[in-house]
Amino acid sequence: MESIKDKVAIVGMGCTKFGENWEMSPTDLIVEAAYEAYEDAGIQPEDVQAAWFGTLWTAEAGVLLAQALKLQYKPVTRVENFCATGSDAFRNACYAVAAGVYDVVLALGMEKLKDFGYSGLPNNKLAVTNTQRDRTITPPSQYAMMATRYFAKYDLSPEEGKKLLAQIAVKNHHNGTLTPKAHFQVDVTLEQVINAPIIAWPLGLFDCCGVSDGAAAAIITRTDMAKKFRPDPVYVKALQICTGPIEGFLSTEYDYTHVEETYRCGLAAYAEAGIKNPRKEISLAQVHDCFTITELTIYEDLQFSPRGRAREDIEAGTFNLGGKLPVNSDGGLKCFGHPVGATGLRQMYEDYKQLQGKAGLRQIKNPKLALTHNFGGVPGAAVISTLIVGL
Secondary structure, eight states: OOOOTTTEEEEEEEEOOOBOOTTOOHHHHHHHHHHHHHHHHTOOGGGOOEEEEEOSSSOSSTHHHHHHHTOTTSOEEEEOBTBTHHHHHHHHHHHHHHTTSOSEEEEEEEEOOGGGOOSSSOOOOGGGGTSSSOOOSOHHHHHHHHHHHHHHHTTOOHHHHHHHHHHHHHHHHHHHHTOTTOSOOOOOOHHHHHTSOEEETTEEGGGBOOOOBEEEEEEEEEGGGHHHHOSSOEEEEEEEEEEOOOHHHHOTTOOSSOOHHHHHHHHHHHHHHTOSOHHHHOOEEEOOOSBHHHHHHHHHHTTSSOTTOHHHHHHHTTTSTTSSSOBOTTOHHHHHOOOHHHHHHHHHHHHHHHHTTOOGGGOOSSOOEEEEEEEEEETTEEEEEEEEEEO
């Protein structure tokens, strides 16, 4: 089986400001992200030969993207894969270029959620779990179970566990203050996070990401063409998607302290990219911090921390901007919110800017390899994407 490593490159990216974009339509979001990417790549709209459009709730076909960008009579494919939707749109676009079918393509993710009026995401479709019925539990409650199980397994008191998770929220909120396109740009203290209103114990208000509107886009081309567009392209090293067997809904053996799909997806991505020691070789990562406990378990599942020892790295500042392996350098979902179709490409936008040395006040030193991770579904029933890019 061949690797995607170094066969395609990103030569342009765009991203809207995420937030409660009441004044913007889905078309507005698409156009803003796409035209920033066009300008960044130095291309004209007519140079795009095909497009992949990631959206879960906002559109049911690629025609919305085609209309917005006037891609008349060109192939536009809509992609949906839970919270990995944007990453999967990017993945499919990369494969089309690597296959030699196209030379210049667009991947764009967008979601307009605030207009729905829901306080969270809209209701799941009934076929999600193949049970022919909708679930009556909420995402916060399911991730709360993960938190309480983790506390119990690794002998953390409720107070210790809450404080540990709060440190992740404080870190990400600080990074968000340095990111102009983030939804939330305010520092929070440890005390604020610990004492915030409870959503699903032990997860409080600042342990949960918000809902927002946004879009992000990438222009992808062949590696041998990349420097015709710009002097500093970013090369794709690995594209992996992993879908689990819904173990958490079917088996009492599932421990709720790890996500097997994240672990296995990480293994596949590292093998494809030729990475032997991710803790040392990955320069930075944008991971799916829908809840603070999710980010904590991702540290261990992606082998950034040994099992049960993420606490040591959190307290040592390993994942802070100035740490050995910065995670969610732009503030993550915690500060951008989670417009589902856009999130994966928004994460890639941050990695792209960091690798080019264009991340402003949050710029890390000399990055070489960067990772994005998306978590679709819930603990025990996940769709995971792990993408790696580098210089």
